[in-house]
Amino acid sequence: MRVFNVLNLLLLCFSTEAQQLLPQSYDTLIYGNQVHLEGLGFYQTSHLRNEMSNIFLRGGYLSDEIKQNSRLAENQNGRIGGELSGEVVFKSGNPLTKSNENLGWIAKMGYSNVFGAQYSKDAFDLLFFGNQSMLGEEATIANTSAFNLSFYKAGFGIYNRKNKNSIVLNALFGGSYTGIDIDRGHLTFSEDGGEVEANLNMGIQQSISPSYFQGMGAAIDFELHAAIKDIPGISGAFQLSGRNLGVMYFSKVESYGVNSELTYSGFTLNELSDLANYSSSDFDTYIDSLGFSSSQFSGVRWVPGGTIQAGKIVEEGSEKVVQSFFGVRVLTNIIYRPMAFAGAHVTVNDWLALGGQLTFGGYGGFRGGMYAQTEFNNIQLGIGSEDVVGFLAQSTFGKSLLIRGVWRLD
Amino acid sequence: MKYYRQFIPLLAVLLVTIGCRKEQTSWDTNWVFPVVKDTLTISQFYNDSTLEVNADNSIQFVLRRDIFDIDLFSLIDIPDTTIVQTFSIAFSSLSLAPGTEYVNQTEEHYFELEDAVLFKTRTKSGQALITVENPVETATIFEVELPGVTKNGAVFTQTEIVPAAQGNTPGVRSFVLDLTGYTIDMRGENGNSYNTLQSKMKVRTDPNGPAVVITNSDIVKFNVKFQDLTFDYAKGYFGSVEITDTTQLDLEALQSVAGGSVALEGIDFNLILSNGIKVMGQGMITQLKSTNYSGATITLTHPQLNSYFNIDPAVASWSSITPFEYPIAFNEVNSNINPFLAHMGSSYEIGYGIKVNPWGNISAGADEIFPGSRLKLRFEADFPLAVGADNLIIIDTFAVDFGEQRNAFRVESGSFVLKTKNTFPLGGSAELILLDENGFSVGTIISSEQIDPAPMNMLVDAHEEVENELIFVVNESIVNELPAVREIVVKVRVNSTTLVNNQLYDNARMILQLLTNFKLKATL
Numbered sequence: 054m055r056v057f058n059v060l061n062l063l064l065l066c067f068s069t070e071a072q073q074l075l076p077q078s079y080d081t082l083i084y085g086n087q088v089h090l091e092g093l094g095f096y097q098t099s100h101l102r103n104e105m106s107n108i109f110l111r112g113g114y115l116s117d118e119i120k121q122n123s124r125l126a127e128n129q130n131g132r133i134g135g136e137l138s139g140e141v142v143f144k145s146g147n148p149l150t151k152s153n154e155n156l157g158w159i160a161k162m163g164y165s166n167v168f169g170a171q172y173s174k175d176a177f178d179l180l181f182f183g184n185q186s187m188l189g190e191e192a193t194i195a196n197t198s199a200f201n202l203s204f205y206k207a208g209f210g211i212y213n214r215k216n217k218n219s220i221v222l223n224a225l226f227g228g229s230y231t232g233i234d235i236d237r238g239h240l241t242f243s244e245d246g247g248e249v250e251a252n253l254n255m256g257i258q259q260s261i262s263p264s265y266f267q268g269m270g271a272a273i274d275f276e277l278h279a280a281i282k283d284i285p286g287i288s289g290a291f292q293l294s295g296r297n298l299g300v301m302y303f304s305k306v307e308s309y310g311v312n313s314e315l316t317y318s319g320f321t322l323n324e325l326s327d328l329a330n331y332s333s334s335d336f337d338t339y340i341d342s343l344g345f346s347s348s349q350f351s352g353v354r355w356v357p358g359g360t361i362q363a364g365k366i367v368e369e370g371s372e373k374v375v376q377s378f379f380g381v382r383v384l385t386n387i388i389y390r391p392m393a394f395a396g397a398h399v400t401v402n403d404w405l406a407l408g409g410q411l412t413f414g415g416y417g418g419f420r421g422g423m424y425a426q427t428e429f430n431n432i433q434l435g436i437g438s439e440d441v442v443g444f445l446a447q448s449t450f451g452k453s454l455l456i457r458g459v460w461r462l463d
Numbered sequence: 464m465k466y467y468r469q470f471i472p473l474l475a476v477l478l479v480t481i482g483c484r485k486e487q488t489s490w491d492t493n494w495v496f497p498v499v500k501d502t503l504t505i506s507q508f509y510n511d512s513t514l515e516v517n518a519d520n521s522i523q524f525v526l527r528r529d530i531f532d533i534d535l536f537s538l539i540d541i542p543d544t545t546i547v548q549t550f551s552i553a554f555s556s557l558s559l560a561p562g563t564e565y566v567n568q569t570e571e572h573y574f575e576l577e578d579a580v581l582f583k584t585r586t587k588s589g590q591a592l593i594t595v596e597n598p599v600e601t602a603t604i605f606e607v608e609l610p611g612v613t614k615n616g617a618v619f620t621q622t623e624i625v626p627a628a629q630g631n632t633p634g635v636r637s638f639v640l641d642l643t644g645y646t647i648d649m650r651g652e653n654g655n656s657y658n659t660l661q662s663k664m665k666v667r668t669d670p671n672g673p674a675v676v677i678t679n680s681d682i683v684k685f686n687v688k689f690q691d692l693t694f695d696y697a698k699g700y701f702g703s704v705e706i707t708d709t710t711q712l713d714l715e716a717l718q719s720v721a722g723g724s725v726a727l728e729g730i731d732f733n734l735i736l737s738n739g740i741k742v743m744g745q746g747m748i749t750q751l752k753s754t755n756y757s758g759a760t761i762t763l764t765h766p767q768l769n770s771y772f773n774i775d776p777a778v779a780s781w782s783s784i785t786p787f788e789y790p791i792a793f794n795e796v797n798s799n800i801n802p803f804l805a806h807m808g809s810s811y812e813i814g815y816g817i818k819v820n821p822w823g824n825i826s827a828g829a830d831e832i833f834p835g836s837r838l839k840l841r842f843e844a845d846f847p848l849a850v851g852a853d854n855l856i857i858i859d860t861f862a863v864d865f866g867e868q869r870n871a872f873r874v875e876s877g878s879f880v881l882k883t884k885n886t887f888p889l890g891g892s893a894e895l896i897l898l899d900e901n902g903f904s905v906g907t908i909i910s911s912e913q914i915d916p917a918p919m920n921m922l923v924d925a926h927e928e929v930e931n932e933l934i935f936v937v938n939e940s941i942v943n944e945l946p947a948v949r950e951i952v953v954k955v956r957v958n959s960t961t962l963v964n965n966q967l968y969d970n971a972r973m974i975l976q977l978l979t980n981f982k983l984k985a986t987l
Binding site for chain 2: 111112113115116117120180181182183184186246247
């Protein structure tokens with residue numbers, strides 16, 4: 054266990070990001086052995102301001118004003134999601150076969166934790182304001198869902214040393230999985246809080262295998278490139294990439310579900326704490342008393358943080374000082390909206406490039422990003438953010454940090 | 464190697480960022496939880512025959528409650544009695560052919576009953592345990608008959624086979640005669656005795672056994688034990704008995720009163736001694752004492768208390784019993800009944816004396832007690848329920864358990880909310896007393912709001928419901944004590960607008976609902 058924790062830390066500390074926005078570059082030069090360290094950490098929200106999420110990250114007290122600022126309007130749904138991941142990639146500089154000197158091999162290992170949630174206004178209000186303002190009224194918590202998945206990956210694949218097309222097959226080792234889905238959810242509180250009429254169709258699932266790896270899976274990473282030709286005013290390359298596209302088999306998942314109309318005799322203080330404390334020994338007893346059925350099963354789940362991105366990328370070694378890049382990204386979960394991005398890459402000199410981009414979609418709305426990339430000797434380093442304002446303003450809706458390092462060994 | 468050094472600043476920044484110790488995140492939420500709900504409704508007393516509804520929906524206080532109810536069958540107590548009866552032949556020896564009856568003996572069994580004289584009884588329960596010893600070397604047939612002991616006209620008989628003796632060891636047979644439901648003529652074989660039970664024993668040899676020889680040293684032995692005899696009918700003279708005792712009566716409805724006083728109007732209150740037994744007697748009420756919420760007592764006064772009055776026999780038969788009743792009426796003129804009832808006592812102590820046959824057996828043995836015969840003292844009250852309350856304190860206690868303060872949701876502050884719906888013409892203030900598991904107060908909270916008295920409706924046949932919400936602010940010291948709280952006492956101090964003419968109606972009720980409106984600090 055300790056070994057894996059250290060591995061996590063190292064990956065997250067050293068790694069940098071490749072297939073997210075930092076401008077993907079197209080380089081037809083053939084290199085020798087390379088080590089890529091890629092890291093990504095971001096969260097993005099539709100309504101939850103940074104002044105609130107910062108407190109969740111760093112700790113502290115959420116004042117009423119802070120909560121009010123992140124409150125949804127009537128009939129709105131909020132979204133939040135993010136990822137913390139890192140990868141170490143080794144690209145062999147030697148041809149895999151003598152017959153095809155362009156074919157190299159790739160080995161990689163990494164860790165990823167992806168999470169996402171969407172919630173209704175009343176679900177937010179119930180959690181952060183309590184039931185006092187809902188007495189005698191109906192609270193709607195439908196269309197609320199959440200997931201959290203962590204996993205390790207180890208992969209091997211091949212790539213074209215010249216056009217950089219690649220495909221890697223990864224084995225996934227699931228750490229833990231939690232999923233909540235409320236398809237139908239209406240809670241009507243009596244005037245005195247003494248009764249709650251619930252019309253619910255919801256389920257909670259959590260992997261509970263006693264082994265450290267609670268699931269096994271497979272996923273592919275790939276990159277496909279094509280030079281852009283015959284489009285006036287646009288040069289460079291088109292890239293279609295995918296990451297962590299796969300499935301995970303969980304050997305033991307505990308599932309709680311209810312699909313009926315029930316009347317509960319309110320909550321007591323202890324019961325509220327039991328609900329909040331999922332790991333409490335009283336949780337099973339209490340959830341059973343609420344009319345939930347429980348079962349255990351094994352099954353396959355899509356990896357919710359899988360990424361597909363398509364768009365124009367910049368061309369390394371281009372004589373143009375300014376290059377554009379743009380495209381669209383989708384994640385393999387229902388909470389993430391397709392995100393469009395567009396930006397400009399400026400080559401300042403031989404060792405420095407700067408860039409900026411705008412994005413719209415994902416787990417939130419508009420964001421503005423910047424990055425810097427430097428190269429000296431055999432080292433290429435890049436650091437950037439898809440949400441620069443998020444580091445500066447409390448009223449924004451997320452944070453993003455992307456780091457990439459490439460070490461060309463010979 | 465020089466390349467590694469270029470990563471060091473980046474590594475340091477990341478390690479510091481990730482390694483920062485994160486304090487907990489917390490926020491406040493407002494939750495309303497019900498604690499308890501209770502309804503004190505006037506109709507709850509209907510089953511107690513305490514209150515009745517008049518034609519105009521007003522409430523009449525009609526209380527009929529037994530203070531004591533004596534079962535005088537306990538006076539006719541026959542102790543467990545064992546009788547040993549033996550038989551031997553008058554000759555030196557006798558040859559017995561199979562089937563020869565050689566014992567036919569009737570005995571009378573006398574019961575020691577002090578000065579009671581019983582001629583006739585009916586057993587409610589009880590039995591005779593019989594053991595027979597057979598000295599002859601053939602089985603014998605034992606037949607027991609109880610002359611005068613009948614059920615539905617049939618005399619009690621039972622036949623048992625006793626095994627043969629083995630050498631000098633007699634054959635032994637034990638069996639039980641169930642006497643339940645039998646009427647016993649206790650006047651003996653000649654009809655001029657009393658307290659006597661007859662038994663006839665017959666013994667004959669086995670008609671299918673061998674001929675045997677019995678000598679005068681062979682002793683047939685009967686052992687009869689009358690055990691646990693109780694009766695539900697008796698006739699005779701029940702003896703001269705004097706009973707003095709003190710009994711206590713608790714009125715639960717008034718146990719919630721903790722202070723103040725009331726004014727009642729038009730009181731009609733009676734103590735009635737009822738004799739359902741055909742026996743002469745005398746009775747006396749020695750005292751009637753009321754103890755209220757504060758432990759203070761008041762004794763009822765009346766000229767007929769503390770002196771014996773005569774009690775005539777009931778007119779009774781198997782089909783009907785008409786008790787003799789002796790009433791003692793209490794009113795504002797002959798007693799202190801008004802202050803006695805306004806004392807709001809929840810515990811009453813009644814002393815009494817009863818003499819049965821104080822003049823001896825002057826009925827010539829005609830005392831008679833039937834299954835439904837009782838000697839009772841009851842009180843009856845009948846007056847319109849018009850209550851004028853003066854700082855009357857009513858308490859209601861609720862069990863609660865707030866549990867330990869947990870990290871997920873901790874109470875920070877808030878209030879208890881007492882919601883009331885009142886249709887009594889009484890209003891007042893309230894306070895909450897929080898008690899720990901040992902019943903000790905850990906805090907008292909007072910509300911500045913009031914419970915309003917209900918006004919009369921337009922038809923003047925009921926009071927209109929009034930709703931109030933009383934807020935009891937929970938301060939930090941109370942919050943800290945909440946995990947220890949096991950009971951909440953709601954103490955309501957009520958007053959009526961006037962002390963007279965506060966007639967209560969059928970719809971009179973007080974709904975108390977205690978809620979918490981807590982600000983909870985959620986912590987992750």
